[in-house]
Amino acid sequence: MARFAFIVPPLTGHVNPTLSLGAELLQRGHEVGWISLDASLGNRLPQGGQLLLLQYDQNDVEKRDSEQYLDQITKKNVSGIESIKFLYEEVLIPLNRYMFEGITIILDAFKPDVIINDHQLFSGAIAAYKMQIPYATSVTAPAAVKMMEDLPGVHEWEIRQIVALQQELGIPYDRAIVCSEALTMIFTSKDFFGDMSLPPWYKFIGPVIQHRATVTSFNWEKLYHLGDVPRILVSIGTTFDHTYKKEFFQKVIDALGNEPVSVVVVSDPTLFEEWPDNFVVQERIPQLELLPHLDAVVCHGGHNTVCESLSHGLPLVVIPIAYDQSHVAGRVIQVESGVRLNYKRFKAAHLHTAVWEILRNPAYKEAAKRIQFSFEQSGGAVTAANLLEELVQQPAYNQAFYRNRFY
Amino acid sequence: MDTVTKRKLNSEEIFAALKVFITEVIGEEFVEDMDITRESSFTKDLEMDSIEIVSFSEKVKAHFGENIDFTGWLSGMDLDQLINLKLDDIIKHIETCQ
Numbered sequence: 001m002a003r004f005a006f007i008v009p010p011l012t013g014h015v016n017p018t019l020s021l022g023a024e025l026l027q028r029g030h031e032v033g034w035i036s037l038d039a040s041l042g043n044r045l046p047q048g049g050q051l052l053l054l055q056y057d058q059n060d061v062e063k064r065d066s067e068q069y070l071d072q073i074t075k076k077n078v079s080g081i082e083s084i085k086f087l088y089e090e091v092l093i094p095l096n097r098y099m100f101e102g103i104t105i106i107l108d109a110f111k112p113d114v115i116i117n118d119h120q121l122f123s124g125a126i127a128a129y130k131m132q133i134p135y136a137t138s139v140t141a142p143a144a145v146k147m148m149e150d151l152p153g154v155h156e157w158e159i160r161q162i163v164a165l166q167q168e169l170g171i172p173y174d175r176a177i178v179c180s181e182a183l184t185m186i187f188t189s190k191d192f193f194g195d196m197s198l199p200p201w202y203k204f205i206g207p208v209i210q211h212r213a214t215v216t217s218f219n220w221e222k223l224y225h226l227g228d229v230p231r232i233l234v235s236i237g238t239t240f241d242h243t244y245k246k247e248f249f250q251k252v253i254d255a256l257g258n259e260p261v262s263v264v265v266v267s268d269p270t271l272f273e274e275w276p277d278n279f280v281v282q283e284r285i286p287q288l289e290l291l292p293h294l295d296a297v298v299c300h301g302g303h304n305t306v307c308e309s310l311s312h313g314l315p316l317v318v319i320p321i322a323y324d325q326s327h328v329a330g331r332v333i334q335v336e337s338g339v340r341l342n343y344k345r346f347k348a349a350h351l352h353t354a355v356w357e358i359l360r361n362p363a364y365k366e367a368a369k370r371i372q373f374s375f376e377q378s379g380g381a382v383t384a385a386n387l388l389e390e391l392v393q394q395p396a397y398n399q400a401f402y403r404n405r406f407y
Numbered sequence: 408m409d410t411v412t413k414r415k416l417n418s419e420e421i422f423a424a425l426k427v428f429i430t431e432v433i434g435e436e437f438v439e440d441m442d443i444t445r446e447s448s449f450t451k452d453l454e455m456d457s458i459e460i461v462s463f464s465e466k467v468k469a470h471f472g473e474n475i476d477f478t479g480w481l482s483g484m485d486l487d488q489l490i491n492l493k494l495d496d497i498i499k500h501i502e503t504c505q
Contacts, residue, residue, distance in 0.1 A: 079456075
């Protein structure tokens with residue numbers, strides 16, 4: 001049996017697929033740990049999974065630092081292409097720089113056979129590379145890969161930020177090593193990702209959503225009490241702050257309040273004093289439990305929520321706000337499984353029209369079901385676990401593994 | 408939009424064509440409320456996101472022809488250049504190339 005270590009950022013959409021994949025590895029009898037800054041991850045791990053909490057000696061200043069990195073991404077209102085600059089300069093690079101030393105210390109003690117680094121946790125790959133431990137990369141936001149084709153100039157800019165960090169942390173090359181050339185797992189299907197020729201170590205796994213522990217309760221009674229009307233989920237994910245949410249959900253209220261639909265909203269209920277009667281509002285929801293009971297999803301185009309929705313054959317209204325979401329929304333339109341609105345421009349009336357369009361026109365649901373099928377064909381956690389097991393090697397091979405790959 | 412323009416266009420004509428593409432990408436009803444000028448930036452003033460910019464650039468390419476190499480020019484831009492990209496930059500680029 002082998003030992004695997006996931007290295008994840010404090011971002012829900014990036015962590016979730018690793019929970020399902022980790023559960024599969026645990027079921028096979030492997031030992032699995034998660035390196036994270038987020039202590040609350042412990043409650044969400046599959047049974048037997050170990051939280052390897054990254055914390056520096058607990059003098060107060062360091063502790064405050066660590067908390068600051070947890071929700072750095074929610075601290076600023078950003079949108080459009082500019083948000084990519086913010087994401088790298090103010091979130092990812094400082095987060096990776098902060099985590100690097102702690103990752104090294106934990107890896108030294110845990111001694112994994114294989115590391116799985118999130119594609120935005122560059123310092124995980126850097127540590128693996130320096131310590132000569134085989135690593136695979138988990139790509140939970142595949143637009144970063146597609147960026148090479150869509151906007152190559154932006155992709156090169158991203159690579160420059162990553163390479164500068166690599167050099168700072170002791171890898172002298174001028175090419176990025178953060179996506180493993182042994183195995184880079186993309187958690188979607190080729191059909192949803194779109195055409196692009198990629199090196200053979202990029203594997204399309206599909207979304208992995210099984211074996212996820214449920215830790216959030218839900219007001220099922222209220223949802224059923226609302227009757228046999230179409231049910232819609234509205235979520236803009238976990239990375240946007242209140243200013244965004246208030247403006248956004250006011251439009252949702254105007255568009256869907258007292259319509260013949262029931263609406264599940266992911267938001268702090270205190271955002272408004274009163275919500276329409278046909279709304280169920282919760283700060284957190286058991287999204288995977290809820291999706292089978294729904295008819296459509298309105299979201300910000302986060303890759304995780306979009307893929308979980310399409311895994312259930314649900315049509316979407318996507319309203320991308322920042323980061324890779326514009327790209328994900330573009331894919332939803334390309335595969336014809338939904339309607340896209342511009343976050344800055346849309347008004348309640350547009351949302352109203354868009355929601356009824358995806359509910360009434362069966363073409364959207366049919367297209368979503370085609371993507372659902374492509375996901376099911378992608379192999380999922382079983383295929384991913386097989387590929388990861390192939391990376392487990394006898395120590396003697398490790399040196400050869402690295403010699404062959406990088407020279 | 409497949410016609411490749413043979414005659415050289417002056418900057419007013421190019422500006423008018425670009426406005427048509429912007430309208431197609433973001434929708435007529437939204438453009439009515441906007442004041443599109445040569446100084447309008449794509450991200451800040453027109454609030455276009457990356458997919459809208461890519462779709463706009465495809466229209467420019469289809470209209471002005473391959474020899475403008477508009478997508479190539481756009482591809483070369485790094486993040487800061489793209490964030491600050493104005494309509495006037497594109498008009499000048501097309502004028503230089505045709």
